[in-house]
Amino acid sequence: MAEQSKKWILMVTAQTPTNIAVIKYWGKRDENLILAINDSISVTLDPAHLCTTTTVAVSPSFQQDRMWLNKKEISLDGARYQNCLREIRARANDYEDEKKGIKISKNDWQNLHVHIDSYNNFPTAAGLASSAAGFACLVFSLAKLMNVQEDNGRLSAIARQGSGSACRSLFGGFVKWVMGKEEDGSDSIAVPLVDEKHWDELVIIIAVVSSRQKETSSTSGMRETVVTSALIEHRAKEVVPKRIIQMEEAIKNRDFPTFAQLTCSDSNQFHAVCMDTSPPIFYMNDTSHRQVVLTSGWILSCVVAYTFDAGPNAVLIARNRKAATLMLQRLLFHFPPNSDTDLDSYVIGDKSILKDAGIQDLNDVEALPPPPEIKDKVPAQKCKGEISYFICTRPGRGPVLLPDESQALLCLETGLPK
Amino acid sequence: MAEQSKKWILMVTAQTPTNIAVIKYWGKRDENLILAINDSISVTLDPAHLCTTTTVAVSPSFQQDRMWLNKKEISLDGARYQNCLREIRARANDYEDEKKGIKISKNDWQNLHVHIDSYNNFPTAAGLASSAAGFACLVFSLAKLMNVQEDNGRLSAIARQGSGSACRSLFGGFVKWVMGKEEDGSDSIAVPLVDEKHWDELVIIIAVVSSRQKETSSTSGMRETVVTSALIEHRAKEVVPKRIIQMEEAIKNRDFPTFAQLTCSDSNQFHAVCMDTSPPIFYMNDTSHRQVVLTSGWILSCVVAYTFDAGPNAVLIARNRKAATLMLQRLLFHFPPNSDTDLDSYVIGDKSILKDAGIQDLNDVEALPPPPEIKDKVPAQKCKGEISYFICTRPGRGPVLLPDESQALLCLETGLPK
Numbered sequence: 088m089a090e091q092s093k094k095w096i097l098m099v100t101a102q103t104p105t106n107i108a109v110i111k112y113w114g115k116r117d118e119n120l121i122l123a124i125n126d127s128i129s130v131t132l133d134p135a136h137l138c139t140t141t142t143v144a145v146s147p148s149f150q151q152d153r154m155w156l157n158k159k160e161i162s163l164d165g166a167r168y169q170n171c172l173r174e175i176r177a178r179a180n181d182y183e184d185e186k187k188g189i190k191i192s193k194n195d196w197q198n199l200h201v202h203i204d205s206y207n208n209f210p211t212a213a214g215l216a217s218s219a220a221g222f223a224c225l226v227f228s229l230a231k232l233m234n235v236q237e238d239n240g241r242l243s244a245i246a247r248q249g250s251g252s253a254c255r256s257l258f259g260g261f262v263k264w265v266m267g268k269e270e271d272g273s274d275s276i277a278v279p280l281v282d283e284k285h286w287d288e289l290v291i292i293i294a295v296v297s298s299r300q301k302e303t304s305s306t307s308g309m310r311e312t313v314v315t316s317a318l319i320e321h322r323a324k325e326v327v328p329k330r331i332i333q334m335e336e337a338i339k340n341r342d343f344p345t346f347a348q349l350t351c352s353d354s355n356q357f358h359a360v361c362m363d364t365s366p367p368i369f370y371m372n373d374t375s376h377r378q379v380v381l382t383s384g385w386i387l388s389c390v391v392a393y394t395f396d397a398g399p400n401a402v403l404i405a406r407n408r409k410a411a412t413l414m415l416q417r418l419l420f421h422f423p424p425n426s427d428t429d430l431d432s433y434v435i436g437d438k439s440i441l442k443d444a445g446i447q448d449l450n451d452v453e454a455l456p457p458p459p460e461i462k463d464k465v466p467a468q469k470c471k472g473e474i475s476y477f478i479c480t481r482p483g484r485g486p487v488l489l490p491d492e493s494q495a496l497l498c499l500e501t502g503l504p505k
Numbered sequence: 506m507a508e509q510s511k512k513w514i515l516m517v518t519a520q521t522p523t524n525i526a527v528i529k530y531w532g533k534r535d536e537n538l539i540l541a542i543n544d545s546i547s548v549t550l551d552p553a554h555l556c557t558t559t560t561v562a563v564s565p566s567f568q569q570d571r572m573w574l575n576k577k578e579i580s581l582d583g584a585r586y587q588n589c590l591r592e593i594r595a596r597a598n599d600y601e602d603e604k605k606g607i608k609i610s611k612n613d614w615q616n617l618h619v620h621i622d623s624y625n626n627f628p629t630a631a632g633l634a635s636s637a638a639g640f641a642c643l644v645f646s647l648a649k650l651m652n653v654q655e656d657n658g659r660l661s662a663i664a665r666q667g668s669g670s671a672c673r674s675l676f677g678g679f680v681k682w683v684m685g686k687e688e689d690g691s692d693s694i695a696v697p698l699v700d701e702k703h704w705d706e707l708v709i710i711i712a713v714v715s716s717r718q719k720e721t722s723s724t725s726g727m728r729e730t731v732v733t734s735a736l737i738e739h740r741a742k743e744v745v746p747k748r749i750i751q752m753e754e755a756i757k758n759r760d761f762p763t764f765a766q767l768t769c770s771d772s773n774q775f776h777a778v779c780m781d782t783s784p785p786i787f788y789m790n791d792t793s794h795r796q797v798v799l800t801s802g803w804i805l806s807c808v809v810a811y812t813f814d815a816g817p818n819a820v821l822i823a824r825n826r827k828a829a830t831l832m833l834q835r836l837l838f839h840f841p842p843n844s845d846t847d848l849d850s851y852v853i854g855d856k857s858i859l860k861d862a863g864i865q866d867l868n869d870v871e872a873l874p875p876p877p878e879i880k881d882k883v884p885a886q887k888c889k890g891e892i893s894y895f896i897c898t899r900p901g902r903g904p905v906l907l908p909d910e911s912q913a914l915l916c917l918e919t920g921l922p923k
Contacts, residue, residue, distance in 0.1 A: 317740075317743075317744045318736050318740065318744070322735075325735075325739075326735045326736070351783065355780055355782070355783065355785045358785075359777040359778065363770075363773055364773070365770055366798075366801045367773045367776075367797060369789075372791050372794070376718075379784065379785060386784070
């Protein structure tokens, strides 16, 4: 490292999607390396609507590793961050930029400190697996910064050590996390099944539930399930392997009925093993139950699937735009916003579905007729205010670099958040 | 049958308890005979607080079999009623009362019609397994009327054909329903484990939840679970048999910690397999979840167990009166009644526990201090009106005859409801 170049700052900005599992990951066989007890499959969500952007910078002038998350400085002391930093640094390579006079040799990376600034384009508290996009983006951007040559599959094994589901955010489309067999976790990686163009008819609507009880963290929740549930081992060893094969086939063939049946069943079973935990873990609440009951007719007619993660939010996957449009109309009929909410902040993401549904403002929502499946004898149930907002999205691409310096979160002069 | 005695009415009145399973019955291997896929164990509840009273009468003047339930005439056409009537008539014996001039030979019973009047001393809509006490009482009283010589074990196999859990109401204390192996169900019977005096320290408090969504009937629910759940077979074949052995041992030794752990775990697992059903069955709601969270501290300290049947009501089993008194205070603190409810109808059954808790009126409820386990930082959650009422009870005796004619529900002159 040349003395005269003490002032340079080298910087990389990347964007990484979040993902939602359709065959669930629940339970670790190794807590430190984060190795799962079964394979899982997820769909990557369009980063235009849900993603993490991370800028990583390195400079001989930095005194220590520092990180900011959503504008607040956070500690990097945790084992998960340290594991990711250590694994990336161990794979760093020589880097040279003659024009800027930067020359970093392989071994220099161990002594250079990094600044990391990360930002989610969706509320962190919404329970939308921000850690998946977050650790994927941390590892991906650091790897690019440090000239790591490993492909995204190898990088996924590092992101996995930050957050298990993060490994699946290294690819777009549908992704499988292979649990692997090795004790060191080297074969516990994500593999892309199909890219986001393969099944681009799908529309995904996330219903973010308003009132949230204190939830069990997924880390402690899955630990308790593994220790106390009498059903989890049977699920991991007997049920999931068959479902993985069927799900891969369904995705390959764009077979929505099979896809929907497997997705709903596996969401149900994940919540079943949570319930079978001592003490039981309840992630779904009465609002979640209403969403399931509400969508059951469409599920039977194979146009919608649902899946719930470690929280009450419903993730609804519609077969195509037509099904999504009808579904959004019904969702808005049954779950209208509070009167102080404007439509623009109540339905976010891909708003074109709102337009297809003929809804331009809250008056249109109020004027929605009861869905035809509602019998006259039952008064249509309206659950005003139970949903905080809806996010309309679709399957999306994997991580990308944002080469435009204006998109960087850190200032190129100071190395501090802009 | 002597012609001159056309006017006589022969009558029997019996009282039968309800029961609550601590190792759950869920799933049939034979729908018609009602044969279970696993053994189950229940505690019989004190009939002073929850029971069915049934009067059965026979007379040559009756034109047809008729039945009244809670003052309303109902049809006896259903297969379950017909199965019970047929099986009891097939076992009827000669009967003679010289004083009253009644003589019925074994074969006469096939041609004599019966009147049945049945009454529950608790609200039927409360989801408290009224069919268990009901069919047990129907079979027990008919057997006595028709001079059937079979013991309660043999009678339980008949009651089982009315409602599976009814077989366990033929005995007091703790009762096991042995699933049996025979195709005709002859060995699928209830056996008493210990009588109600064996563990009479236990106090049982039932929290009847106010708002109830439309619930899946247990008959169709368990059918759907057997067909669609990927976990139910493992539960029935691998998990329950071990729990049955452990539970019998815990009951025999009055080992409350083991009893509580098994009771809670098996309730959780029953609701887990319901959740694993397609579409999923939700019997517990947010109020049920709150009860579990609320009691979790006492469960850890092994003074309380909970169990939930096919509905949102919590059945809480306290180790002794002291634990029950403290529990009732906390329950009333967190779940006070609506202001238009009086205490006398809010806590029913064994009111002596209220007295022990120092609570005489609603002012005492309002004055209850926050339980010491509540940290200052969390405001104590009060869920006013979520519970409809509490029933305080204890383990109770099996069926009894009520020889006093004044307790009969049918009029001895007309054979019609009084």
